[in-house]
Amino acid sequence: MWLKQWLAKRKPAKRITRPPVAVTGWLQTNTFHHSQFADLRTLVAEKEKQHLTISLCIPALNEEKTIGKEITVFKSELMSRYPLVDEIAVIDSGSTDKTCEVAQTFGADAYSAADILPETGDRKGKGENLWKAIYQLKGDIIIYVDADINNIHARFSYGLLAPLLLKPEVKYVKAFYDRPLTVSKGVRISGGGRVTEILVRPLFSLFFPELTAIIQPLSGEYAARREVLESIPFPIGYGVETAHLIDIYQRWGLRAFAQTDLDQRIHRNQSTQALGKMSFGILQTFLSRAQALDLIGEIPERSQVLRQFQVRDNTYEQVDSLLKEMERPPMLEIPAYRRKFKRH
Amino acid sequence: MQDIVLANLVAIGEVPAPYQHEEGRVRMMLERFSECGLQSCSTDATGNGMAILPGTEGTDNILLFSNVDTLADEHAEPSLAFRKDEIVGPFIGDNSMALAAMASLPILLERLQIRLKANIIVMGAVRMLGHGNLEGLSGFLNNSGLPIRYGLSLEGVQLGRLNYACLGQLLCDITVRLPEDYNWVQFGATGAIISMNDIISRINKIPLPRRPLTTIVFGMIRGGVSYRNIARETVLSFEVRSESAELLSQVAQQIEDITEDVAAHSGVTVKFDIFARRAPGGLDISHPFVKQSRAIHTALGLQSQLYSTTFALTSLIEKKIPALVLGLTTGTRRDNLPEIEEAVAIEPMWIGLAQLAGVLLAIDGGFCDVA
Numbered sequence: 182m183w184l185k186q187w188l189a190k191r192k193p194a195k196r197i198t199r200p201p202v203a204v205t206g207w208l209q210t211n212t213f214h215h216s217q218f219a220d221l222r223t224l225v226a227e228k229e230k231q232h233l234t235i236s237l238c239i240p241a242l243n244e245e246k247t248i249g250k251e252i253t254v255f256k257s258e259l260m261s262r263y264p265l266v267d268e269i270a271v272i273d274s275g276s277t278d279k280t281c282e283v284a285q286t287f288g289a290d291a292y293s294a295a296d297i298l299p300e301t302g303d304r305k306g307k308g309e310n311l312w313k314a315i316y317q318l319k320g321d322i323i324i325y326v327d328a329d330i331n332n333i334h335a336r337f338s339y340g341l342l343a344p345l346l347l348k349p350e351v352k353y354v355k356a357f358y359d360r361p362l363t364v365s366k367g368v369r370i371s372g373g374g375r376v377t378e379i380l381v382r383p384l385f386s387l388f389f390p391e392l393t394a395i396i397q398p399l400s401g402e403y404a405a406r407r408e409v410l411e412s413i414p415f416p417i418g419y420g421v422e423t424a425h426l427i428d429i430y431q432r433w434g435l436r437a438f439a440q441t442d443l444d445q446r447i448h449r450n451q452s453t454q455a456l457g458k459m460s461f462g463i464l465q466t467f468l469s470r471a472q473a474l475d476l477i478g479e480i481p482e483r484s485q486v487l488r489q490f491q492v493r494d495n496t497y498e499q500v501d502s503l504l505k506e507m508e509r510p511p512m513l514e515i516p517a518y519r520r521k522f523k524r525h
Numbered sequence: 526m527q528d529i530v531l532a533n534l535v536a537i538g539e540v541p542a543p544y545q546h547e548e549g550r551v552r553m554m555l556e557r558f559s560e561c562g563l564q565s566c567s568t569d570a571t572g573n574g575m576a577i578l579p580g581t582e583g584t585d586n587i588l589l590f591s592n593v594d595t596l597a598d599e600h601a602e603p604s605l606a607f608r609k610d611e612i613v614g615p616f617i618g619d620n621s622m623a624l625a626a627m628a629s630l631p632i633l634l635e636r637l638q639i640r641l642k643a644n645i646i647v648m649g650a651v652r653m654l655g656h657g658n659l660e661g662l663s664g665f666l667n668n669s670g671l672p673i674r675y676g677l678s679l680e681g682v683q684l685g686r687l688n689y690a691c692l693g694q695l696l697c698d699i700t701v702r703l704p705e706d707y708n709w710v711q712f713g714a715t716g717a718i719i720s721m722n723d724i725i726s727r728i729n730k731i732p733l734p735r736r737p738l739t740t741i742v743f744g745m746i747r748g749g750v751s752y753r754n755i756a757r758e759t760v761l762s763f764e765v766r767s768e769s770a771e772l773l774s775q776v777a778q779q780i781e782d783i784t785e786d787v788a789a790h791s792g793v794t795v796k797f798d799i800f801a802r803r804a805p806g807g808l809d810i811s812h813p814f815v816k817q818s819r820a821i822h823t824a825l826g827l828q829s830q831l832y833s834t835t836f837a838l839t840s841l842i843e844k845k846i847p848a849l850v851l852g853l854t855t856g857t858r859r860d861n862l863p864e865i866e867e868a869v870a871i872e873p874m875w876i877g878l879a880q881l882a883g884v885l886l887a888i889d890g891g892f893c894d895v896a
Contacts (some may be wrong), residue, residue, distance in 0.1 A: 229645055334536075
């Protein structure tokens with residue numbers, strides 16, 4: 182209910198008063214390549230001039246194989262050599278492997294999401310980690326980078342941070358890639374991501390045409406100003422990226438976004454079944470917002486069970502997955518957060 | 526410091542560098558050299574990547590080098606995995622670890638507040654392995670015009686090694702090929718493999734002395750196209766090692782006799798190619814360079830492993846440049862074809878780097894010079 186009220190507060194006035202932005206113009210002014218920001222000294226100077234603190238958050242679940250390398254590269258390049266980032270933190274969803282131990286060994290702070298704001302409960306999902314990071318981390322800007330990147334490089338952070346340092350009007354920066362997926366012994370080139378091209382881009386084309394300018398709306402790497410992150414709700418599961426785009430767009434328009442080409446990102450491939458679950462979560466988030474914004478009429482109560490099929494011993498069997506796309510309210514609504522960050 | 530060394534290891538070690546395709550890794554290495562404060566980063570005519578850490582006086586030059594090339598498949602995409610205590614990846618011990626240490630050297634010395642009088646020239650040498658035959662190092666020594674006072678060959682593993690001398694080496698290929706007019710009826714249609722087998726058996730029977738130590742290492746064999754076709758060609762790659770140049774020549778002559786005899790009796794074509802000859806030599810164990818390095822090992826709690834190596838020092842020895850091989854950390858290798866996966870331990874790296882700093886200080890202070 183709170184989500185509907187929260188969204189309703191923002192729908193008509195913002196949409197009417199905001200002048201439309203030409204997507205092509207936005208693409209020219211707000212789309213970057215990481216190589217434009219390779220001079221890290223400039224970024225450090227800009228950060229110091231603006232008296233900003235920067236946090237790097239790595240949400241993780243059973244990522245012991247890649248987390249150490251990722252932390253080492255970020256710490257070396259963005260803390261030891263160029264003091265661009267003030268803290269690197271892993272927010273863990275309850276890994277059963279040595280993710281936290283490895284993260285600490287290589288110099289990151291590691292927190293269990295369950296231990297952050299325990300009074301709000303413990304829910305499982307990447308969005309939960311991202312949301313709790315807003316409370317736990319101190320940065321004026323938070324960079325979120327997934328933990329499963331095999332070809333890690335400092336550009337995955339500074340490429341996202343730079344537009345926020347250099348363009349005051351930008352509030353949220355998304356990554357996009359030439360994304361090869363690791364398959365057996367080689368790599369193959371995919372398009373913009375299967376769920377993006379089959380689900381999200383068609384939905385945005387129908388309801389939020391300007392948002393189609395975001396080349397990879399589901400990319401797991403982005404950076405944002407605290408003032409934005411603390412004021413938007415967070416779906417705890419697959420819908421978090423989609424929700425961010427819609428909510429920020431509704432409030433600040435396309436001008437608040439930028440995107441950076443980070444070249445290749447090599448990561449694990451996901452099965453079609455896993456992508457089905459992701460799509461189901463995203464669709465729930467999208468429909469909630471479309472309904473609250475009166476973009477679609479009332480629709481019947483929706484099932485939260487995804488039904489997929491598998492074959493076992495030559496017989497088909499249905500696999501049911503309960504996927505309830507719950508949302509966390511804007512962090513500003515949490516008293517402990519307001520106290521900690523002196524928001525009145 | 527740990528994060529800087531390991532980040533350099535990732536940056537350099539994840540760029541493929543198969544023999545004759547080392548340009549990408551050299552480019553990345555130079556980028557890291559430059560980022561970490563080394564000067565005059567450039568490539569030479571051979572393709573080596575090099576840079577200079579200028580000394581306060583700059584009258585002497587110390588060469589620090591390691592091979593860039595690996596035995597990896599041309600299409601391999603090396604990826605390193607970080608575990609709690611070790612880093613795992615293809616050819617990380619041979620020799621990405623050494624390249625990463627070289628790139629990190631300026632920051633290491635700065636943090637230790639060490640300013641050397643001598644220039645340090647760091648070099649990632651290309652085309653060193655196999656048929657490369659130390660081409661990168663030889664090319665640098667023959668063409669750079671820089672007088673080198675001391676040479677240090679860095680190896681990722683094993684910490685404690687102290688190679689002060691080189692065995693003599695012959696790197697050889699024997700190719701057995703069926704001639705176009707091969708008479709299948711007369712010779713029983715046995716193909717190239719049987720003849721090669723005969724050659725290997727006879728080489729294996731060559732008596733080799735324990736002193737001077739002489740060995741033959743059969744490294745690689747290839748031939749044929751499938752299990753049902755008689756092989757038309759087979760190639761054996763092997764190495765003869767000896768402490769004696771004279772014995773090397775004798776063994777080479779015996780192998781040549783064997784190949785000619787097999788060719789004459791079987792009707793196949795046999796080509797015996799010695800593509801690299803390296804003379805034995807090196808420093809005397811009593812040389813101050815060796816003694817000082819052993820003392821540094823002892824001070825760091827390491828037991829020096831003194832033995833003759835088969836690699837790297839040859840070119841320096843020929844130029845009368847005192848040179849040693851040092852290892853940087855402990856590690857293991859698993860031959861997991863098609864890639865050789867290696868692991869290097871993290872913790873011992875710091876002793877390895879302290880050892881390097883100590884040896885550089887000893888050279889710079891004149892403690893390694895012969896009185």
